Amino acid sequence: MSNPIPAIEVQIKTLPSGPGVYQYFDKKGKILYVGKAKNLKKRVSSYFNKNHDSYRISVMVKKIVEIRHIVVASETDALLLENNLIKKHQPRFNIMLRDDKTYPWLCIKNERFPRVFLTRRVIKDGSEYFGPYPSLKTVKTLLGLIKGLYQLRTCKYDLAKEKIDAGKYKVCLEYHLGNCQGPCENLQSEEDYNKQIEAIRKIVKGNFKDSLQDFKNQMHQLAEEMKFEEAQRIKNKIDSLENYQAKSTVVNPKINNVDVFSIVSDESYGYVNFLQISHGAIIRSHTIELKKKLDESDQELLALGAVELRQRFNSVSREIFTSIPIDLGEAIEVIVPKLGDKKKIVELSERNAKYFRMERFKTMKIVDPDRHVNRLMAQMKKDLRLSEEPRHIECFDNSNIQGSNPVAACVVFKNGKPAKKEYRKFNIKTVEGPDDFASMEEVVYRRYRRLLEEDQDLPQLIIVDGGKGQLSSGVKALERLDLRGKIAIIGIAKRLEELFYPGDKYPLYLDKKTETLKIIQQLRNEAHRFGITFHRDQRSKNALGTELEEIQGIGEKTAIELLKEFRSVKRIKEAKKEDLAKIIGHAKAEIIYQHYQKS
Template identity: 35%
Template sequence: MDLYQKIRTIPTQPGCYLYKNAEGEVIYVGKAKNLRARVRSYFLDASQANAKTGSLMREAVDVEYITVANEHEALALENNLIKQKKPRFNILLRDDKTYPYIKLTLSDRYPKVFVTRRLRKDGSAYFGPYFPGNLAYRLVDLIHRTFLIPSCKVDLSRYHPRACLQYYIKRCLGPCVEGLTTPEAYRQTVRDVQLFLEGKPNELEQSLTTRMEEAAETQQFELAARLRDQLVTLHQMQDKQRIATTDNEDADVFGYHYENEMLAVNLFHMRGGKIVDRRDFFWEDLPEFLSETLNENPDEANPNLEPNPKVSAPEIDEDAPAALDIVQHTAVSELGGTFNPAEFFSALLKQLYLDQSYVPRSVLVPVEFPDRVILAELLTERTGRRVEILAPQRGEKRSLVDLVCQNAKQSYDQRFRVLQPSIKAIQEALQDALTLEELPRRIECFDISHIQGAETVASMVVWEDGAMKKSDYRKFQVKTVTGVDDFASMREIIQRRYKRLLDDNKPFPSLILIDGGLGQLHAAYAALEEIGVTLQPLASIAKKEEIIYVYGQENEPVVLDRRSPVLHLVQKIRDESHRFAVTYHRKRREMRDRDSELLAIPGVGPRTRQRLLEHFGSIRGIKQASPDALTAVVSTATAESIRAHFDTESKATALPVLND
């Protein structure tokens, strides 16, 4: 049965579907309310234009499915299948760090207490996870000293001839030797430990107090003293908890930073209103998680990478071509993809929380994602208390998410940028990559900024001996070019800059870097050639492709690995030149607005002009304002003058130009 025929047999129930390749490997697992509609939607042209879906459908030759009762079960099954099969087209949790739990082996004859990082269905009670990680070890140590429950590897299913050192230093009740303790007393102590770990101090305090008084009455003073010490420890723990818990809110807060197909995610754990620990996650080489939203209407764009099940797929005819032939026309490699945080956080939260025994009351994420409500409901059912997954847009919670995103950016820099070779090693690598004659000690980078040719400006930033040298930054107004002409603008600026260096007999930089492609590169060289400079090293970096063109070897552009420190250096310099150019351009526009044509209108002076600009925001806003809107700021006569001025101007620009 081929793929088309199999799709007809898929039921309309909720469940999970598994796409397989020619080798029988599961390459993608998904869930759906309606399995048939979801699977058929993968054959839509718009779905296959998506970079990920197109790649998936070129490899898929078979599909299997598992039906379940509802969407909650589908969500849980999807998570289990992804962890089992590890499909290439699913986002996988690649962090091997797990937080510790405290394990109480209730199924044993004499239960022990351990720190563990694995949850098993072995009849034991698990408590946690604990943040930070050493908290679990400190609590187990406290249990040893206070409740005398052991964590040794001694086989307690039988008695031994003598006890170990832990018994003699008062760290164990000695269940390994017959007669040192009784099963009833040991079970009572285990119950106390359970109450302690379950966070039921009142019930534990009442039990300890009653037994301490009974022991004192029967003159069992050693037992009474031990119970008294346990009460003191319990009171100390309660006091510390009251001090730390002002807000009494448990929350996990996520943030991320994505760049160059590499991703850093930070997770902050808040317990009792305080940040107690953090986790770092990193993903490299994420091309299969890129998505392309081809829908021009953003309100209709599906934030999930999967096809939209609400859009009906075409009926499948008997004579339809093979599945692989459908997508041959889709040039996925030519589509520009962007990281889809919605799908990523949907997959990440499922893998993090669905198998956990403890989930905090609130989970804060930086973006909305499709499964958020369903996942929160499922976690609420599993934990027995309400769990909220929120994507805050404003307020304190949004500020907290932004803080975690800032930390994710720092983690990204640490992982992919800061931990890099020395400056000299980078300089040598740059010299080798661009075939420079000497070590690049000084780089000057140029960028042009304008809005449709208006207020065209340029910037020059300087990198020298491993750092940006802001004292040498320069900004330029383009004087001889009108309209949109980046090449002519670059030519003017380069010529002005280096003609002055020649006239002042100052040294040239090791490398001139241009923000742009081959056109800007050739324009810069033409400017240098006009002033007689022909041996100056010159290169440009194209924004989209991140390809470096070196003048003289344009047919062999330099394509560096996206994790290369050399590429990161060039990008850093390029981004700084762009930032500096845009900042200067904005200042020029503000100056232009201050000296606007409003002053030429009768009845409009500096103060009136200022009020109009503050009220309408710009000259364009004033031009589009009706007379009634203008009278809210100025008098009726002045409003009529302003309206007449702009009406005359618009009529003049609308007149046809007659050629002789």
């Protein structure tokens, strides 16, 4: 029989005060969470000594029945161990990193006259592996450059000295095409071949200087010997190398052996970009997506992402540039550049992260629309300081151009998209003349009195198109219905995209690039379009009605009945007397028929 697990309080008291990693388990022995700490006892105690704002943290804490820990020498070791344990166990409440694909490597084979080739398998046989590279296209471009510059063998023969001396092999088509110098028949020395391999090592590491100088020396030597065709071939290699270098070099050549990390994030995900710089050239760029589970900060996400990326791409750089300060241990210098070329390279990293995030959104809308909607709703809730996600939003707009035909429109969005069947139009009934504030109060009151009477779902957010005056009118309507505080309501000013809240003196300004503001602008524009269309329809009908009312003996009611049936004055003019009579009777039909016959 297993020993009973002591109470949580007892487990916490026995924790050490040094750095380490802690693990939380539920009653079934399933791991819930892995975390790191500078002081294990202090960090773990904080979970149980306070009320948490985060619902997910509260849920997790209620499930914990066992705490295990691993003591390490430093906080850096704790960060590395935490990362490895998260990847191994994938606990329910930890940041989730989904990236299970295998990456391509460039291999220099451990053999006499080494081959250089692309592979996805790393075999511990003494061969050199460079990478991994974030995309197949990147490594193929590099491999194409190498094969264009150097004549390397591609055959899989065992080119042992005794086998070559015994004349076991014959040169193949690659030799006759000029792609190989025939080491299999001893036509190229091992020393000469290995010089090429050493040059390739430097190019792969981003050092183009030595190779360029060697080719330039060869070109000048051949030109002096009047071998111009061969000199031109070397010149072509120099151009290829310089062209490749130009595409890679975007920073100061003095910036060498540096890793760059940046992060962009939203309510649900963080996106960490990694740029690896060698000899002033970016030799690698890669972005990963991290799913938040417990309201993790950008610092936490970036630190974990940096550790993961450095492990994955075998980086040993001791200098790191980042967009925000993080601690990766005393052995690694973390710099947050403020200006100059270092600042520019961090900004480039941030642009890469933002571009990756944008591409993910586009893919998400197609592949996983539910995830896209959930992320968008969570972001809007945060940006607009709401108590719940605005899955159902309604926006109101008044239209009373030149004071005629005052009308209003209500548009409805569900999960960030227009629900056009639920749009509603309002003729203003109780307000005399152009009064936007009174009109807004009337339509908001009428709309939600109707929803309450019919027991329909109320929105989580109401938006009124206008500033503080229209907002106050909307709030009054909600107060009359006892809905104040039960539905969030905000006003949006037309020019500066100011968002006004009831009782708040100062407006909220959202970043103009945020999805939240784009949704609000779309709502406002749709309400305006819908309202203007309705207003024009009303003016047209009234204008037509006025023409009919000018006929002696025909009033407003008769004109409206005819327009409802025939839809236009033109059709009324062309209608038969019998058809008119079916709608308005024989006497009035005779009047209208005779009027248009005379005209």
